[in-house]
Amino acid sequence: MPITCGSACSGIEAAIQAQHPPALADLMEWSGITEQGEAMTLMIHRLHGLGSKSKALLEPPRHEFEISENVTREFRNKSLLAIQHDPGDEIIEPS
Template identity: 60%
Template sequence: MAMDQKQRDVRRHEKAARLQEEDLRLKVRPGTKQALAELMQWAGIEEQGEALTLMIHRLHELGPDRALPLLEVPRHEYRPSRIVALAFERKSMLMIQQDPGDEVLTPQLHAPIHGVQSR
């Protein structure tokens, strides 16, 4: 006699508990999903969970010296063009002139301090 849905669920939960399985959920954007799909296609893997599990284990096998560089979060550096930098500086100066008080004043080198004699 075939098991009903409730019996299958109980059996599945018991097996998951025995194997200490845990659900890990991952939300991804389209680019990440596409990258995973391509990796799965290259390896001939049909299940996303299997692909992720294999990647985790293979990365771990590399050890910390070789795995950590692959896990670094990419940092994006923005370098404005000279024209943009000049425009920003001009706008900043206009804002300072309109509302002075927040600008940073750096001390002048070798300027005499009022009331203090230099030796």
């Protein structure tokens, strides 16, 4: 089902269509909605209707990164090597 935004496609609708066409198209198809503006308006009202429970749905996914000891060691060694080239810098060891 192609995504349509009616005769006057707004900038927001065009941006949504460009960034998230599969997800929005699926949601619109499942609900039988043909206008992006209508789909977005309904989603906003439904999320608002959930009250503070909607917060979890609007939080972007976060990725946790764990730096390995090998990477830490290599970074430190290369940093110390760089400091040797510019002896004006001081070394502050972590506590």
